[in-house]
Amino acid sequence: MAYKKIESYDEAVTGGLMESYRKSIELLGENPDREGLEKTPERVAKAMQFLTQGYQQDARAILNSAKFKESYSEMVIVKDIELYSLCEHHMLPFFGKAHVAYIPNGHITGLSKIARVVDVYARRLQVQERMTHEILEAIQESLQPQGVAVVIEAQHLCMMMRGVQKQNSVTTTSAFSGQFEDGRTREEFLKLIRNKLS
Ligand SMILES: Nc1nc2c(ncn2[C@@H]2O[C@H](COP(=O)(O)OP(=O)(O)OP(=O)(O)O)[C@@H](O)[C@H]2O)c(=O)[nH]1
Numbered sequence: 001m002a003y004k005k006i007e008s009y010d011e012a013v014t015g016g017l018m019e020s021y022r023k024s025i026e027l028l029g030e031n032p033d034r035e036g037l038e039k040t041p042e043r044v045a046k047a048m049q050f051l052t053q054g055y056q057q058d059a060r061a062i063l064n065s066a067k068f069k070e071s072y073s074e075m076v077i078v079k080d081i082e083l084y085s086l087c088e089h090h091m092l093p094f095f096g097k098a099h100v101a102y103i104p105n106g107h108i109t110g111l112s113k114i115a116r117v118v119d120v121y122a123r124r125l126q127v128q129e130r131m132t133h134e135i136l137e138a139i140q141e142s143l144q145p146q147g148v149a150v151v152i153e154a155q156h157l158c159m160m161m162r163g164v165q166k167q168n169s170v171t172t173t174s175a176f177s178g179q180f181e182d183g184r185t186r187e188e189f190l191k192l193i194r195n196k197l198s
């Protein structure tokens, strides 16, 4: 998925971040004035604002912006939604996939809005467990469906590049509401997200 550039950055925020990243580069033993690093504080300041833009976005408004009356009442699953987030402990990336389902109750939403809601909560300082719940709650409150299911599978760079240094561990978190609290519905969802199309 191509990411749109943020059109305008908050000048005061960018300025403050630039100052602190310049200082960080210095403290790490590098020369912030050498050619390759000259523009780095500004780049990082903008990158970090991009990666945390979820604070400026309202998941419920996104879902409501494409909420349609519809009598379809089977499971709707959007799976393999890639996500990139930052762990709130080390501010290092964690990344993976979200699988989201809901069972409509008179209303459906635009499929892209489900993926957008994942981004709204991923682009913050997060823990995987909270993000999983926040996605569920936003969909539950906006669409008031018969149930919501969210499964997230992710790898955490803070466990790979540093710390315990485990390269292959994947963390899975899940949250279920309404009909997905029933074992059979939950099993159907879990089976469907494991199925490959081809
Ligand atoms: N539950 C949860 N923990 C996370 C997540 N992202 C990172 N962590 C963990 O947060 C914990 C922070 O633990 P601390 O002991 O305070 O930090 P630390 O000394 O850097 O820990 P190590 O990573 O074990 O070196 C670590 O165990 C991380 O693996 C997340 O999304 N959910």
Ligand SMILES: [Zn+2]
Binding pocket: 087, 088, 089, 090, 091, 092, 156, 158, 159
């Ligand atoms: Zn971490």
